[in-house]
Amino acid sequence: MADVHNIDRVTTQRIATKIGPGSKEGKQSPSSPIGIFDSGVGGLTVFRELQRQLPNEDIIYIADTARVPYGGRSPQEIIKINHQIINYLIKQGVKLIIMACGTSSAIAYPVVKDEYKTGIISLIGPGSRAAIQASRNGYVGVIATVGTIESEAYQKRIVELHSDAEVTAVATPLLVPLVEGGFIDADETRRVLKEYLAPIIEKGCDTLILGCTHYPHLAKLIKAVVGPGITLVDPAIRAVEETKKLLTKRSLLKDNSKPAKYTFLVTGSVVQFQDLGSKLMGKPIIGAKQVRL
Numbered sequence: 481m482a483d484v485h486n487i488d489r490v491t492t493q494r495i496a497t498k499i500g501p502g503s504k505e506g507k508q509s510p511s512s513p514i515g516i517f518d519s520g521v522g523g524l525t526v527f528r529e530l531q532r533q534l535p536n537e538d539i540i541y542i543a544d545t546a547r548v549p550y551g552g553r554s555p556q557e558i559i560k561i562n563h564q565i566i567n568y569l570i571k572q573g574v575k576l577i578i579m580a581c582g583t584s585s586a587i588a589y590p591v592v593k594d595e596y597k598t599g600i601i602s603l604i605g606p607g608s609r610a611a612i613q614a615s616r617n618g619y620v621g622v623i624a625t626v627g628t629i630e631s632e633a634y635q636k637r638i639v640e641l642h643s644d645a646e647v648t649a650v651a652t653p654l655l656v657p658l659v660e661g662g663f664i665d666a667d668e669t670r671r672v673l674k675e676y677l678a679p680i681i682e683k684g685c686d687t688l689i690l691g692c693t694h695y696p697h698l699a700k701l702i703k704a705v706v707g708p709g710i711t712l713v714d715p716a717i718r719a720v721e722e723t724k725k726l727l728t729k730r731s732l733l734k735d736n737s738k739p740a741k742y743t744f745l746v747t748g749s750v751v752q753f754q755d756l757g758s759k760l761m762g763k764p765i766i767g768a769k770q771v772r773l
């Protein structure tokens with residue numbers, strides 16, 4: 481099992497403080513953007529939820545497509561990547577960051593959350609709370625990347641919230657490559673899902689957490705495999721609700737005087753991200769720029 485708490489705190493503190501003098505941390509205003517990030521197009525499911533619940537907000541989205549997938553990487557790599565991206569977003573003056581990535585939320589969040597003044601939202605707490613609320617029989621399924629499942633972040637959080645709950649956690653490593661490859665409605669994806677979801681159905685789970693942000697792109701297929709008796713939980717819905725509450729509490733909600741501005745930054749191919757992103761979102765994703773973090 482991955483133990484993120486063995487990471488050298490001195491090293492991580494040093495990386496975090498690299499934001500350095502002139503950092504805009506702590507000087508954010510309501511008009512500052514919200515920063516979100518993922519390894520690829522998964523974070524678009526969080527972006528969509530942000531647009532729906534907080535339509536005035538400016539958003540900076542980082543898709544680290546040069547390093548997708550994150551799911552099989554070591555905790556050390558995930559934490560290093562998170563420091564790079566969070567530092568980059570803070571330099572852009574974001575007022576809050578949502579880890580639009582289950583793997584980062586599970587592995588890096590416990591390490592980085594207290595290193596920054598900027599609020600950081602993970603998906604684990606919100607997803608667990610939503611699942612506990614949705615479940616009637618206490619049998620909760622979770623599908624996620626290998627890193628997320630091995631961290632046991634969901635398993636521990638759910639049992640903390642409800643000691644009688646029983647979690648069936650299944651690592652589903654083929655799903656991110658299938659989504660990134662555009663195999664959204666393919667027979668191959670259906671076959672893989674049937675195999676991955678069998679233990680969750682057999683256990684009698686009535687609730688299933690989509691523990692990787694790529695998976696809501698497959699929600700229709702997943703629903704078709706598990707049937708109407710299992711409620712799908714997309715952690716992004718609760719995470720954005722909690723983001724809205726936090727911004728309200730900090731008087732950081734943007735008003736509607738100017739239209740929302742969206743900035744897409746990718747570390748890999750711009751064309752590939754825009755093409756797949758547009759296909760998944762059903763509307764054009766344009767103007768993405770390539771960046772080095």
Ligand code: DGL
Pocket residue numbers: 518519520522523548549550551552580581582583584625628656691692693694
């Ligand atoms: N979408 C991310 C997650 O939620 C990353 C998946 C990956 O790159 O493996 O875990």
